[in-house]
Amino acid sequence: MTLLVVFLVGFLTIGINRTQNKPAEDIVIDDSNLSPAEVQVLASTLSSVGKVQFFSADLEQIHDEVTKLSWVESADVSRDWYRGVMVSVTPRKAIANFGSRQMIDASGQVFVPVDRTQLMNTHLVTLYGDETEAADIMTQMNHINTWFEPLGISVKELSLTPRQTWIIGFNSGLRVIVDGENTEQKLYGLPKTLFWHYKDKLNQIQSVDLRYKNGFVIAWKSQAPDGS
Numbered sequence: 001m002t003l004l005v006v007f008l009v010g011f012l013t014i015g016i017n018r019t020q021n022k023p024a025e026d027i028v029i030d031d032s033n034l035s036p037a038e039v040q041v042l043a044s045t046l047s048s049v050g051k052v053q054f055f056s057a058d059l060e061q062i063h064d065e066v067t068k069l070s071w072v073e074s075a076d077v078s079r080d081w082y083r084g085v086m087v088s089v090t091p092r093k094a095i096a097n098f099g100s101r102q103m104i105d106a107s108g109q110v111f112v113p114v115d116r117t118q119l120m121n122t123h124l125v126t127l128y129g130d131e132t133e134a135a136d137i138m139t140q141m142n143h144i145n146t147w148f149e150p151l152g153i154s155v156k157e158l159s160l161t162p163r164q165t166w167i168i169g170f171n172s173g174l175r176v177i178v179d180g181e182n183t184e185q186k187l188y189g190l191p192k193t194l195f196w197h198y199k200d201k202l203n204q205i206q207s208v209d210l211r212y213k214n215g216f217v218i219a220w221k222s223q224a225p226d227g228s
Contacts (some may be wrong), residue, residue: 024051027062028080030088037114038071038091045069046087057085070111094118096141097126098134108135129160136160143184144168148191151202165211174202178210186210 027046031039049062059077066075066087076088092111094103097120102110110131113119120126129137137160145154148170157169164180166187178186190210194202198218209217 024053025084026051027057028083028086030086032088034089034091035115038089041069041114042066042087042089052085054079054084059085062087070109071113073105073109094121094124096124096138097121098131099126099128102131104134104138108138110134125155126157128158130162133160140166144187147188150195151191172203174205175207176210177207181213186216190216 027049029039029042029046034042045065045068046062049065052058052062057079059079062085063075063077066072066077066089071092072089073092074090076086078086078088080086091114092103092105092109094111094113095106096104098104098110100120102112103118103121103124104110104127125141127134127137127141137158140160141155141158144158148154153170153172153174155168156171157167159167161167166176166178166180166183168176168178170176176187176190187210190208194205194208198205204221205218206221207219209219
């Protein structure tokens with residue numbers, strides 16, 4: 001048993017000495033879940049760190065450099081005995097467009113994708129507003145989708161203006177405008193009213209203006225239906 005322990009200690013000592021004496025090497029990128037373009041951008045970012053020694057490499061500094069990239073959701077920096085200093089990255093997954101030059105993930109984080117062709121993805125909702133309010137805009141989108149689900153419609157575009165006016169475009173073509181006063185209450189109550197009183201006329205409604213204290217105004221696509 002003693003001989004085995006001595007052998008293992010000696011083996012590890014030799015391995016450590018060899019590693020310490022190795023010349024500085026490039027940081028290795030785990031590209032298993034990255035696109036070629038993302039790998040290229042990551043490599044360019046890591047080039048500012050330069051070559052590193054296995055034991056003396058500042059893993060925290062490397063981590064900070066990588067996470068400065070807006071499209072990086074998380075990063076793991078570690079030492080691998082066989083490959084060297086390793087960086088693994090999880091890229092953000094967009095759930096909506098944010099304006100025409102950015103995207104937003106499920107946590108409400110706005111980012112610029114490496115592949116700019118992903119911008120203005122027609123299969124995603126498009127949100128507009130100040131970047132500092134991005135998380136609130138996304139939360140509002142989720143609420144609206146829940147409230148209007150009984151009508152069989154969902155948000156296609158959602159804007160929050162500097163005056164805190166919400167402009168909502170649904171996939172059905174319906175447009176809703178609401179101000180910043182009692183916003184949640186107005187939006188929560190509207191689908192119920194439309195369901196009970198205008199269910200058979202929904203496809204004739206062009207827009208609904210909720211910027212009133214005691215009601216709302218409907219604009220019809222054509223002549224107002226009889227009895228409205």
